[in-house]
Amino acid sequence: MSDYREMWEKLGLDLQAHDGLLEVLPPLYGETILSQENRPKGMEYFDFVFSEIHGLRVKELVDHRAQGGLVVGTFCTYVPEELIIAAGGICVGLCAGAQVAEEATEQYLPRNLCALIKSSLGFKLAKVCPYIESCDLLVGETTCDGKKKYYEILGQFQPVHVMELPQRKDDVDRALWRSEVRRLAARLEELAGRKIEPESLREAIKVVNEKRRALLRLAELRKSDPPVISGRDALLINQIAFYDDPKRLAEKVNALCDELEERREKGIAIGGAHRPRLLLSGCPMAIPNWKLPAIIETYGALVAMDEMCTGIRYFRHLVDEEPADLEGMLDAIADRYLRIDCAVFTPNRERIEHIKELVGDYSIDAVVYYALQFCDPYTVEAFLIRQELEKEGIPFLYLESDYSTEDVGQLTTRVQALVEMLTSG
């Protein structure tokens, strides 16, 4: 990656700290992802993208800006990528999945705050994320308390636009959210120095829907038993979907799906004997947070589906492509994003129903609930989900974790106990 040093320097990265980060990633990737046997050939593209995580893709962002295009960073699945694309921008997900600069971070944020938020500020303070440094604008949202208040601090470092997400889904909330979608559109237009035209918005809706359709096709293939793709590989693809070029990503995911369909016909499965099929449900897992899926798949089970923002929640709903005029498209976008069933909503009955649906559709043997420590929406909602699942006799394992490796032993013990229970039963 030495060709990129000049680029990183221009972006203001701390090259030494950045070198340190880049040294950690390849062995972790090798151990967690590349070590899997019998992976589909189509994963090579994603391996390549990952190997160039701070290189080629960042160069694309830099080149895009050099040509006058915008780069906009987001932290959440609620921010409409369509608007960014229609304004001539590239949307990159900035959620961070590694402990960085903890001490410095705690000068700004309380110690007892979710790892994802602390990590985000850590990357900023340590100057080791070329993505955030490439952004013309960061778009936050009032999802959880922690992020909502964090954006006020982040705004001292870089321009931040915060979308207000309502907390219920009634008519008055829809009205608020539709107006928030327009407020973001106006901000992007101002920044881009151009109007969002109906043409380009229509095209953007198609592009992002195509990405979602490709990921939905892959999700369908995860229903196969024996499995044709591992949970780790599927997670990696979802994670990359947050920052890769959406058209190219859709193409590559579709090519992979072609291969997986072929493999399925030929009876080529990954892994060995039948393994318990688990649904991972809960908080997002940002790169390189593969800790729990790796434990699960190392110790005899399969992550058959992820009910999380780095899983099916990201691509489950399409934007309605019917509306032809700008206002209709903006409403359709708003409505699509408001359907997302994040735990920040109250009540959030849809999520419980969806989990039960997934349990049936993916022949799930047990639900593993993954909560980031101190994440109130997901840790509290866990109770209601456990209650409903246990009523139906579906095993439920609640795990709280953060980005450290200190709890690997404990997580392993609990996952092993679950797998043993499921396989001996």
Place this chain on the structure above:
Amino acid sequence: MSDYREMWEKLGLDLQAHDGLLEVLPPLYGETILSQENRPKGMEYFDFVFSEIHGLRVKELVDHRAQGGLVVGTFCTYVPEELIIAAGGICVGLCAGAQVAEEATEQYLPRNLCALIKSSLGFKLAKVCPYIESCDLLVGETTCDGKKKYYEILGQFQPVHVMELPQRKDDVDRALWRSEVRRLAARLEELAGRKIEPESLREAIKVVNEKRRALLRLAELRKSDPPVISGRDALLINQIAFYDDPKRLAEKVNALCDELEERREKGIAIGGAHRPRLLLSGCPMAIPNWKLPAIIETYGALVAMDEMCTGIRYFRHLVDEEPADLEGMLDAIADRYLRIDCAVFTPNRERIEHIKELVGDYSIDAVVYYALQFCDPYTVEAFLIRQELEKEGIPFLYLESDYSTEDVGQLTTRVQALVEMLTSG
């Protein structure tokens, strides 16, 4: 209090556990409140109310219900008491300030959740709060993540109505909040089986404003230096204001203020030599959470003002009494409550400005920031407040705590160090 046993039993309390709780309170009260020297005579009423905390006032609620009146419980300063009164109801604040039934609570809620929420469920599970058991309806609000999601669980025990509080204060938020105020009014009307008439709403607005005016008068008197009332006594009055009859409370507060004005004229101060004047800012302190004010005032300083929901935030703004028609009054109520500057709003510039104002108005020597552990809105907002205060050279002490007594030593050490710094300077 033995006369009340039958009442408590009818309310479904666990008498044995309840006895245990009642045994703890009087010595704590004696030590923290009654032990103060030279207290004004007007405090006798509040001592009496506290001594009857689970007795006389609860009997009033029971009698009110027996006559067909409503009792409505709230957890937050955002719920308009005016609507409850206008619907013929009594409003009681249910925020809880003591560790109760921790183990049972953790069957429902994550361990790492703010003490106030856990305490609330603890009182419910242990069946030791006659107030919550007297309620026809509990009214929650989507302030913080923890409470918002907790109400979903609480709703399994008792009817809960949740108001959606927006997270910003723009026009679209005001529209949402005004409609939420009407949604609560409709719910109360349904429950009461009667309309909220303009007459009764006008009267209710006056009653609650009178309570606020009395508390504001007391707040004004806290500007006196030397002080005429301790921070602990002022806090106690604020805490009682959440559940006592509002007219009676206003009367008693005004009588106390008469006495304090007299004392001030005569030069009768409480405490001895000049003590550093501290502003307590942050999370609410529900009964019997007097831990930090007791430490501060035992170790040589004065809590001159409380910038919290159990302080000036509760009564700072009046409802505009101008509007004569029902819709106008409802809007005036909504607008008044939306002015509250809780840390859940983003941005929340008003709070910073108000703190700076209080520092000037109350001749504050240092700000002590009190955050309940795991309370993201207040723990994260602390950074911005510290930043602004330090810019102006105002000492700032950040303290995180919960409802245990384990940290008393540590809190004492830090408060002592602050007092020493302020007195030696």
